[in-house]
Amino acid sequence: MKKDFWSKSTVAVIGGGSWGTVLTKIVAENAADVRLWVRDEEQARAMNSTRSNPAYVKEMVLPSNVRTFTDIERVFEGGVQAVIWALPSKACREQAKRFAPLFRGDEIVIHATKGIEDGTMKRVSTMLAEELPVSRIGVISGPNLAGEIARDEPAATVIASEFREVVEAGVTLLSTPRFRAYAADDVIGIEWAGTLKNIYAIAAGALDALEFGWNTRSLLITRGLAEMVRFGMAMGAKEATFLGLAGVGDLFATCSSPMSRNYRVGRKLALGEPLEVILRELGAVAEGVRTTQIISAFANERKIPMPITQGVSELIRGDRPARDVLRALMQRPPAADISAEMGEFDFGR
Amino acid sequence: MDSESSLTLPITSPLTEFSQIRPRVLDAVVNRTIDEVPKIKIESELTAALYLEKQRLHRERGNLFTKKRLKKDRALWNGIQKELLQSAVITDRGNLLHDVAARYAEEIGGRFDPKVYKLATGLLPYGFNWLLNAASVKSILPWGMTEDVRSRLRIEGELQHLKKLAAKGTILLVPTHQSNIDSILIGYVIYLMGLPPFAYGAGLNLFSNPVLSFFMSNLGAYTVDRQKSNRIYKAILKNYSTRILREGIHSIFFPAGGRVRSGAIESKLKLGLLGTALEAQIENLQEGNPNPKIFIVPMTTSYHFVLEASTLIDDHLSEAGKHRFIITDDESSQFSKVLNFFWQLFKAQSGMTVRVGRPLDVFGNFVDEEGNSIGPNGTTIDSTRWLSSYGKLGIEPDRDREYTRVLGNKIVERYHAENTILTSHLAAFTFFEGLRERYPEYDLYRFLRMSLSQRTVPWEEFLAEAEISHKKILAASDRGMFHVTPELRTSDTKAWLKDGILNLGLFHGNAVLKRGDGVLYSEDMNLLYYYRNRLAGYGLSLRADPRRRVPGAYDEKGFLV
Numbered sequence: 011m012k013k014d015f016w017s018k019s020t021v022a023v024i025g026g027g028s029w030g031t032v033l034t035k036i037v038a039e040n041a042a043d044v045r046l047w048v049r050d051e052e053q054a055r056a057m058n059s060t061r062s063n064p065a066y067v068k069e070m071v072l073p074s075n076v077r078t079f080t081d082i083e084r085v086f087e088g089g090v091q092a093v094i095w096a097l098p099s100k101a102c103r104e105q106a107k108r109f110a111p112l113f114r115g116d117e118i119v120i121h122a123t124k125g126i127e128d129g130t131m132k133r134v135s136t137m138l139a140e141e142l143p144v145s146r147i148g149v150i151s152g153p154n155l156a157g158e159i160a161r162d163e164p165a166a167t168v169i170a171s172e173f174r175e176v177v178e179a180g181v182t183l184l185s186t187p188r189f190r191a192y193a194a195d196d197v198i199g200i201e202w203a204g205t206l207k208n209i210y211a212i213a214a215g216a217l218d219a220l221e222f223g224w225n226t227r228s229l230l231i232t233r234g235l236a237e238m239v240r241f242g243m244a245m246g247a248k249e250a251t252f253l254g255l256a257g258v259g260d261l262f263a264t265c266s267s268p269m270s271r272n273y274r275v276g277r278k279l280a281l282g283e284p285l286e287v288i289l290r291e292l293g294a295v296a297e298g299v300r301t302t303q304i305i306s307a308f309a310n311e312r313k314i315p316m317p318i319t320q321g322v323s324e325l326i327r328g329d330r331p332a333r334d335v336l337r338a339l340m341q342r343p344p345a346a347d348i349s350a351e352m353g354e355f356d357f358g359r
Numbered sequence: 360m361d362s363e364s365s366l367t368l369p370i371t372s373p374l375t376e377f378s379q380i381r382p383r384v385l386d387a388v389v390n391r392t393i394d395e396v397p398k399i400k401i402e403s404e405l406t407a408a409l410y411l412e413k414q415r416l417h418r419e420r421g422n423l424f425t426k427k428r429l430k431k432d433r434a435l436w437n438g439i440q441k442e443l444l445q446s447a448v449i450t451d452r453g454n455l456l457h458d459v460a461a462r463y464a465e466e467i468g469g470r471f472d473p474k475v476y477k478l479a480t481g482l483l484p485y486g487f488n489w490l491l492n493a494a495s496v497k498s499i500l501p502w503g504m505t506e507d508v509r510s511r512l513r514i515e516g517e518l519q520h521l522k523k524l525a526a527k528g529t530i531l532l533v534p535t536h537q538s539n540i541d542s543i544l545i546g547y548v549i550y551l552m553g554l555p556p557f558a559y560g561a562g563l564n565l566f567s568n569p570v571l572s573f574f575m576s577n578l579g580a581y582t583v584d585r586q587k588s589n590r591i592y593k594a595i596l597k598n599y600s601t602r603i604l605r606e607g608i609h610s611i612f613f614p615a616g617g618r619v620r621s622g623a624i625e626s627k628l629k630l631g632l633l634g635t636a637l638e639a640q641i642e643n644l645q646e647g648n649p650n651p652k653i654f655i656v657p658m659t660t661s662y663h664f665v666l667e668a669s670t671l672i673d674d675h676l677s678e679a680g681k682h683r684f685i686i687t688d689d690e691s692s693q694f695s696k697v698l699n700f701f702w703q704l705f706k707a708q709s710g711m712t713v714r715v716g717r718p719l720d721v722f723g724n725f726v727d728e729e730g731n732s733i734g735p736n737g738t739t740i741d742s743t744r745w746l747s748s749y750g751k752l753g754i755e756p757d758r759d760r761e762y763t764r765v766l767g768n769k770i771v772e773r774y775h776a777e778n779t780i781l782t783s784h785l786a787a788f789t790f791f792e793g794l795r796e797r798y799p800e801y802d803l804y805r806f807l808r809m810s811l812s813q814r815t816v817p818w819e820e821f822l823a824e825a826e827i828s829h830k831k832i833l834a835a836s837d838r839g840m841f842h843v844t845p846e847l848r849t850s851d852t853k854a855w856l857k858d859g860i861l862n863l864g865l866f867h868g869n870a871v872l873k874r875g876d877g878v879l880y881s882e883d884m885n886l887l888y889y890y891r892n893r894l895a896g897y898g899l900s901l902r903a904d905p906r907r908r909v910p911g912a913y914d915e916k917g918f919l920v
Contacts, residue, residue: 015749091750110736115744143734145722145745145762172764174757175748 016182018042019091024109026053026078028066028156029122030096033184035160037094038073040183045085046078054078070160086112092179093117094150095138099125099297102134106141113143118179120148120169124204125297131304133201148176149197150184151204151256153263155270162188168256170194192255199251202242207261208272208298209305210234213322214265215276216332230318231258231265237316241305244314272298279325280332302326317342380606385468388598389460393453395594401452405443408459408589412436415586428466435462456591463595467560468581468603514548515842516715516777520728521656524718525554527730528652529607529643531636532557535625535658535774536613538665542580545611545658548713558603559611560596585617597635604639604653612636614770618667620675622889623896623919624659624774626911628767630760637759637766640721641746645753652730652742655723657716657770661779661844661893663862672889676807712844716777722762723769771910775896778841780832782859785847787890789828790872790879792900793821795918803917807884815880826852831899840897863890895919 021041023034026048038044048054057063057078061071079085086109093113097105102123119142123134132140135147148171159165169180169191181191194200210230217226238261239252251257264270268277275296278288289296306323309316321335330338396404413436421429439459442450524530534545542561549557563584581603583596604610616629636653643651665671717725720732724740727733732740745762748755793816798806829852836843846858860879864871869882871890881887894900896910900920914920 012749107736110734110738113738115734115741116747116750139735141735143736143738143740145765146758172761175755 012178013182016041016091016179019183020045020089021092021094021183022047022085022090023094023096024085024105025096025098026057026063026066027096027098028063028160029154030094031063031067031072032070032156032159033094033096033122033150034076035070035072036186036189037183038076039186041092042075044073044076045090046076047082047085048078048080051080054080067156067160082109082112089114090117092183093119094183095119095121095123095134097123099123099127099134100300102137103127103141106138110142115143115145117144118146118148118176119144120150120171120176120180120184122150124151124208125301126201126205126304128300128304131308133198133205135197135201146173146176147171148173148180149200149204150180150191151200151260152192153255153259155263155267157269159189164188164190166190166192166255166259168192168194168200168254170197170200170256172197194251194254194256196248196251198245199242199247200256202245202247203238203252203257204260205297205301206238206241206305207234207264208296209302209319209322210238210261211264211270211272212276212279212298212302212326213318215268215273215278216280216322216325217276217336218268218273219277219280220332220336227265231261234265234318235261237318241309241314241316244312271296275299276322276325282331285326285328299326381468384599384602384606385461385464388464388468388595388602389457391598391602392460392464392591392594393456395598396456396591398453401456402443402447404591405439405452405455405459408591409436409439409443411589412587413440415588419586435459459591460595463587463592464599466563466582466584467596467599512544512548512551513712513844514551514715515712515779516658517656517717518552518715520718521715522552522554523728524654524656524726524730525609528650528654529604529639530557530609530654530656530718531604532609532611532656532658533614533633533770534611535660535778536615536618537622537660537662537671538618538667540666541613541618541660542611544660544711544713555609557609557611559613560600597631600632601635601639601642604636605642605648607650614767618671620671621895621919622665622668622672622675622892624771624778624893624910626771626896628770630763630767633767633770634759634763637721637763638754640742641752641754641759644743644746652726653721654726654730655719655721655766655770657719657773657777659714659716659774659777659779661712661714661781661784663711663781663783664864664866665889666866668864668886668889669867669883672885675889676804676885712779712781714777714779714842716773719766719769719773721766723766775910776839776841778893780836780841780843780847780894781862782844782846782855783863784859784890784893785828785832786825786856786859786863786872787887788894788899789825790816790821790881791887791891792828793824795900801916803888806916806918807888809884811880814884815875815878818874818877818879821879822852822856825856829855832894835897835899892919 017040019041020043021037023030023037023044023046026034026046030046034044034046046057048057053063053065057072061074061076062068063070063072095102102121119138121134121138126133127137135149138147139145148169150167150169152165152167154165154167165188167184167189169177169184170193171177171180172195177193177195181193185191213230213234214227217230235252235258238257239249242252243249264272267273271292274292275285275288275298279285285299289299302319302322303326306316306319308314309319317339321339324330325332325335412432416429416433416436419425419429435458439455442455521530532545532549534541542559546556546559559580560583561580563582563586581599584592600610600612612632614628614633615625616632619625636655640651640653643653720726720740720742722732722740722742722745724732724734732742734740743752746752748758794809794814795801795806798809798813801809829847832843833847835841847855849855860872860874864883864886867883867886869886871883871886872879872881896919898909898920900914900918909920912920
């Protein structure tokens, strides 16, 4: 019955970046009518006529039950049952304010945004709850490099919400035979994991530039995970969440793929290019740069040990070259391997 | 508040006509409860209830007032036991369940008699005024001058808003709960506001106090017996409170389930009871009730002294407290102590503050004066949509549990924001925190047992500390963290301190704070902790992380932060 409900449903996807477009295609396999909202008139016209999104994922063809709009009223005309929110974190609050009057209240909202709000450090689901007149909000997150999923390579993700209904909707709408969705309820953990991993993606790019091998990368990922757990738990997340797809899974993919924007930023920083130049060349958002600065300041203040994050922050600020940062990290006092709380290890000094 | 005119308003509501709807309500509750028990489960539910009831009846010792009831209970359960031993062919289990359910429903619901209500509400202010004047004459007021009880009782907050909403839907008042006096006081406040009586559940044990019993049953109380732990009773109770909400009878729940032991604002609520509000809301909408909305109105009470503080804080501090959830024998069951409490209350310089909080809907959204739920960005929230899943309005247990959890958190948040800090609370807080600064290495239990010389502080030192904490509290109040009493809105530290120290726990045998020769000391550290805790949960403690507000959390030394 529930599957029936969703197969007859109308779903709006907000944001036509690469991930938003890929999610649109997945939803279109499971819902009756899919409406994609993009900001740019020209992009909408191109997508409606070519059934693809040449700017982001050109090889993927969108099914015929997808229509692209720039007019927000058209997207919500006659009501939609679910909304997939795929805007960059920076645009979330402002756009949510615009969209708010169009919601009726029973829509299920699942956001696919990794990142937090500047200044307030609020998670995306919190921002949406503060701006949209709906109660049922969830998040999708996992090791999901859009390009690979566009090519229909097997992959999996996690849908989390405090409302089981939202998770059910997400799993139903966002699964295909090649894309598997797992359920979770730790929204805090899932969102923080998706945000924090970008910091380590920058570090991974830097290691690549320094031409180190797999041991070093493994060291980064494992110790990075320890930092993520420490921070996440301070924010009220569950430790186990970080062992899942949206935790270590996403961290592993992000730190391994040279495709990720944050990785490319880290690589160029380690090669000595100034940040402004890198960001200009990139042309797209690298969430990790902002995230690193916000998190390192916060962790400092709260005394949450996050040495790698502090190191990446120094690298971004241009305080020290990558080699020096790494040297300092390697020469920290001895510490215990497994334990989020133990911090520095006392050798009977 | 224009209380004169409100006193003359004709008071009618579903509750004042309760005697007419009573049979229908009780029938509906019984039938619903029976429907909720699957046929094949009836026998096992009855057996489980029989076991627990036998234990209770063995445990309970009747007194003059409860003897008759216990005897009737014994007869019922002995009968049930006999019948259960018979084959199901001979005695129908469904009938047995009906007997039990009907008895419980009868016990819980409806002693309300509108004629007696008028008498009780008429007597209450007379009694209050008599006490007040008798007490005043004895203290400072010149002859011939009379004072009204209402001048000792400060009622603040969203009174008009509440009154408006009472005409547009059903109010569920959710007050903080410190004392058994709360229900009488709140019943009286409701009367002063010119609102019809509200129904509320009160512990059966309280009905054994003739004074409390008289006022309670006639201010709209129905009985809750927390000694009865079987599921049939709990289902009846839940269905009863849902049903009366659905009848449009304004109700009061104490969502913490009992009086708060620590003296702090409640941080944990009983969600099961709160969930009935959501259930009633859904059913009202499903039935197309013309005034379907249920409004949740938080309310806080602030006292300079709490009658049962000693028992409560001892219970909080003792490990046993966790098991002994129901205190049946404390100060409020002793007639003379209740009388003495009121006497002291009216003798005091300033009395109690009751604050009506901003009304919420069943999801925890604020509600405007028209009864609309206000969403973000000026949107209006459509309750029906929020309660529809898969396109259909109805009960959805998983979803509703989450809604109730969110509502519970919101109420806790509002309690803290709607709390009124009195001079006595700040005096206790300042003194307590000052001692903590002096003995930072002590844990709670060591701290509370310090010697008299240790808990004596030079007056001048205390004065300096009070000035600092006063500034801190005013700044926090300006940020909307809580409200402060007008007596604290002064730059004269000595003035508010005098008021605070004089009033702090006036009733208790030992002085919570006492001035000596150039010093200030505490005769009772447990009580000091109790009154200090009214400022816990805000992260204001000198040793708490100021960026984190964690209601109900303890620091590493065992103190409420």
